[in-house]
Amino acid sequence: MAALDQKSPNVLLQSLCCRITGKSEAEVAHQFQYAVRVIGSNYAPTIERDEFLVSEKIKKELLKQRREGDAALFSELHRKLQTQGVLKHRWSVLYLLLSLCEDPRKPSSRVGNYGALFAQALPRDAHSTPFYCARPQSLALSYGERTGASGGTTVVAGAPGAGGLSGTLGTSGISSLGVYSLNGPTPTPQSLLSGQPPQSAAGGAQSLGSRLAWALPISSSPSSALAPPTSRPPVGPPTLSNRALRPRRDGDPNSEVSEAALVRDILYVFQGIDGKFIKMSAQDNCYKIDSKVVLFKPLRDISSRLAELGWLHNKVRKYTDARSLDRAFGLVGQSFCASLHQELKEYYRLLSVLHSQLQVEDDQGVNLGVESSLTLRRLLVWTYDPKIRLKTLAALVDFCQGRKGGELASAVHAYGKTGDPQMRALVQHILSLVSHPILNFLYRWIYDGELEDTYHEFFVASDPNVKTDRLWHDKYSLRKSMIPSFIIMDQARKVLLIGKSINFLHQVCHDRTPPGKITPACKFSDTPKDAAELLSDLEGAFQEKIGAAYLDTSKYLLNVLNRNYLLLEHLQAMRRYLLLGQGDFIRHLMDLLKPELARPATTLYQHNLTGILETAVRATNAQYDNAEVLKRLDVRLLEVSPGDTGWDVFSLDYHVDGPIATVFTRECMGHYLRAFNFLWRAKRMEYTLTDIWKGQMCNAKLLKTMPELSGVLHQCHILASEMVHFIHQMQYYITFEVLECSWDELWNKVQQAQDLDHIISAHEVFLDTIISRCLLDNNSRSLLNQLRAIFDQIIEFQNAQDTLYRSALEELSLRLQFEEKKKQRQEEGVWGVTGEQEAEENKRIQDFQDTIPKMRSQLRILTHFYQSIVQQFLVLLTTSSDESLRFLSFRLDFNEHYRAREPRLRASLGATRGRRLSNI
Incomplete structure (x- = not known):
């Protein structure tokens, strides 16, 4: 053996050929050369893994052994096995069973020797060519039949796959046909059940396929075609060709x-x-x-x-x-x-x-x-x-x-909803191939953020013309027509958000974290087989993979926005400054700005107002805010109209840029600006009424010596009280029922948000609620006009009262001067006044007293006009669809003061109270 080990492979191969054939080296030269070609060639075995062929051979062997019952039982068991999918290599198992059942003592009819095995198993060019033909050709059958034909034996079968009609029929193809599995197991022919022996092949006997053909009557359905005969002789099928037909000859039309x-x-x-x-x-x-x-x-x-x-x-x-x-x-x-x-x-x-x-x-x-x-x-x-x-x-x-x-893909998926398991398997197989590119798009999008959809097939669309600042809102969108029917809308939305979040992190946040660290979940498989398994479990594996990638990516994005860009702090800053939530700062700022804002709007300069703003920040708790927040706070002057004062054009502004501009868009900042102007005007009314009350309290004692003014001053006090009550109720409604409740709802949603879209959506709902409930939307235009008219009446009342007090104080000062001069002259020992001076003094007093009815009339007109506007405002509130506004009308007229004056309010306010009591 040591000597053999040292020999070359060629020598060993030649020795093997000699031992197999039992001939000398010169006699096996041809076989040796052929063996070298076999070993050196790109050899692929010609035997096909054809499960149908092997099962037919097993049944044929059972019928040869006169075991018809076992053949029928085997056919039924094989059919059930095909529907289960428990075994993945059924062909191998069947081939092993077939090999084990062969008689080892029977001489093999397939090959004569090993040289013939080489010669018949290998194609002439020593290469295996792939089989694909647009027009089927006459090809040899499987390996066993080709060798049988070379040996001079011909087997004529009656069904494909039974003897002569074998082929390489794939388990998923159209040709996967077994006549035994069409309608259950094949019934055993009566001739076989009666014990008639099968005829021999030499005497023109029929194979299993021939027996099956014998049992086929004329019928349109396989079930009737396979029904066993009762009285037909097993000599051959009585087909239509048994008729005495005249052969067709050229020129013989009959x-x-x-x-x-x-x-x-x-x-x-x-x-x-x-x-x-x-x-x-x-x-x-x-x-x-x-x-x-x-x-x-x-x-x-x-x-x-x-x-x-x-x-x-x-x-x-x-x-x-x-x-x-x-x-x-x-x-x-x-x-x-x-x-x-x-x-x-x-x-x-x-x-x-x-x-x-x-x-x-x-x-x-x-x-x-x-x-x-x-x-x-x-x-x-x-x-x-x-x-x-x-x-x-x-x-x-x-x-x-x-x-x-x-x-x-949706069209193909729709055809898979059938009760036929074979058709469902066919459509499922096609769907696995069709959906494979979609899953590839999906894989690259949710794990790498890449979208290479040249032919616009994926359900995520990208607009290359959109700039970076609008990436989140406009660059990526869903093509609803391209969403496959096996992907629900919620999954499609999550898929869109995953890839959009990755691109937002890279392009807007400039975060260089690799996508693999953002989404550590396992990736999708990229083979059609795995794709089919994934699609078969849409509620399980598919949903789990999408959900895991969505949660990981969204969580990472929100962490980056909150940690690096202070998103939540900017949100709170909007509430404190633009929605007047920082009370001490707003009050101090209004005190400092009062002299400036009382001037005409054309005389204001922004740098002066900016200096006042910085002073208010340093003097209040606002100084403890984050420097990143304070540097974004600024003053803005609105467009000036003729006759405007500084109060009408002043506004606070908050600069946003970078990733936070995705949440605080231009539309959102426009809403904040409208809300600020409304709240600033309402706050000014409160500030104005406070000044009116201060003036009344300070001047009440001074003007006590002028009894002719008591009626006018009483009238001023009553009107001021009405205005204070109205403004306090409006302030309560705006501050608590609108701002605080909406903010609490927004903050809860932000804390529970799973992705950036949830935050953006909650923020937009918050602003829309404020705009609508603060009467700034289109549906509340009439209410807002009435409210602005009420605010204007408060300013008119302030001007009228200031004029009244100015005239009264001037008259009081002249009277005191006259009395002081009179007292001084008496102390000098002369007459206090002369007749002419006294007459002049009385004339002046009379002139002042003549102006009092005019003042009283002006206040009466102002009061009547104010009350009519309030009454109209209350009527509009009671007819509003918003329940909170209807309750506001009840609070504004809690003592039925306006109800007694306005008949339209009696029924509406009564209905409002009834609804409120029923709710309680």
Whole structure:
């Protein structure tokens, strides 16, 4: 052995050939050279893994041993095994069982020696060529049949796969047909059950396929075709070809066409090729038999039914040929065409087997007209399943016309909702191929944020013209028509958010964290098989993967925005400054700005107001805010209109940029500006009424010496009290019922938000609520106009009262001066006043007293106008659809002061109270 180990491989191979054949080196030179070619070639075994063929051979062996019951039981068990999917290598198991059941003492009919094994297993070019043919050719059968034919033995079978009709039939293709599994196990023929021995092969006996053909009556359904006969002799099938037919000769128009000739035509028609007697009719769009051909009517009917298979084939093939060359059809469409090609390939394999059987019969000189195993009725049965599959494909092709991308996948998925398990498996197989590009798009989008959708097939769309500042809102969107029906809208939204978040982090936040660290979840598989398993569990694995990637990406993005860009602090700053939540700062700022804002708007300068703002910040608790927040706070002057004062054009502003501008968009900042102007004006009314009350309290004692003013001052006090009550109720409503409640709801949503879209949505709802409930929307325009009119009346009242107090104080000062001068002259010992001075003083007093009715009348008009506006405002409140506004009307008129003056308020306020009491 040591000496052998040192020899070259060629020497060892030559020694092996000598030992196998028992000849000398010179005699095995040919076998040695052939063995070298075999070892050095790109050899692929020619034996195909054909489960159908092996199962048919096992049943054939059982029938040869006269074990018909076991054969039927095996057929039933094999059919059940095919539907379970427990074993993934059923062919290997069946092949092992077949090998074990062979008699080792029986001489092998497959090979004579190992040299013959090499010679017959290897193609002539020593290479295995892939099998794909647009037109099936006459090919040799599987390995066993080819070797049997070379040995001079011919087996004529009656069914594909039983002896002569074996082929490489794929388990998912159209040709996966077993006549035993069409409608359950095949019934055992009565002749076999009665104990009649099968005839020998040498005496023209029939194989298992021949017995099956014997049992096929004329029928349109496989179940009736496979029914066992009761009184037919087992000598051969009584087919239509048993009739005494006259062979068709050229020039003999009265001769009938033989069934064998029709079989040949049908096989061509199956491939979409016109036969000699059956041709495509362009007018009727179907295959028709020439009307001049003399043909028995049953044969004509069966031929017409079989020709439908060719029409279905043409329909599918025409679609694939047209779409395969269309690059705009996209990857999903090309995958669909590939799946159709795969099904057609399996269909061609069946046709190849049929052609091979026909060729074998021709070579052996079998009388096809009388005892042919390829009859029309058998073709009708054998093509039953392929016809159903082709019908499904043709219907699918029709339904998918004009569709691409995710819409095409939805169309295919819709056809999978059927109760037929075979058709469901077919559509599921096609769907796994069609959806594979979509899952590839999905994988790259949610894990890398990449979108390479050249033909617009994916349901996520990108707009390259959108700038970075609008990336989150406008750059990416959903193509609803391209969302596959097996992906629900919530999943599609999460998919959009995942990739959008990754791109937002990279392009806007400038975060360089690799996507693998953002989404550590396992990635999708990228094979059609794994894709099919993933799609089969849409509620489990698919949902879990999408959900995990969504949660990881969104959580990371929110952490970056809160940690690096202080999103929540900016949100609170908006509440404190633009919505007047920082009370001490707003009050102090209003005190400092009062002299400036009382001036005409054209005389204001922004830098002066900015200095006052900084002073107010340093003097209040606002100084303790984050420096990043304070540097964004600024003053803004609105557009100036004629007659405007500083109060009308002043506004606070808050600068936003970068990632936080995604939440605080221009539209949002516009809403904040409108809300600030409204709240600032309402706060000014409160500030003004406070000054009015101060003036009344300070001047009440001073003007006590002027009794003629008591009525006017009392009238001022009453009107001021009405205004204070109104403004206090409005302030309570705005501050607590609108701002605080809305802010609390917003803050809770922000704390529970799972992604940035939730924060943006909650923020927009918050602003919309404020705008609508502060009467700033279009539906509340009439209410807002009335409220502004009330505010204007408060300013008018302030001006009127200031004028009154100014005149009264001036008159009081003159009277005091006159009395002081009179007292001084008396102390000097002279008359206090002269007659002329006294008359002049009395005249001046009289003139002042004459102005009091005018003041009283002005206040009466002002009061009446104010009350009418308030009454109209209350009427509008009571008819509002917002329940909180109706309750506001009740609080504004709690003592029914306005109800007594306005009849329209009596019914409406009573109804409001009734609803409120019922709620309590």
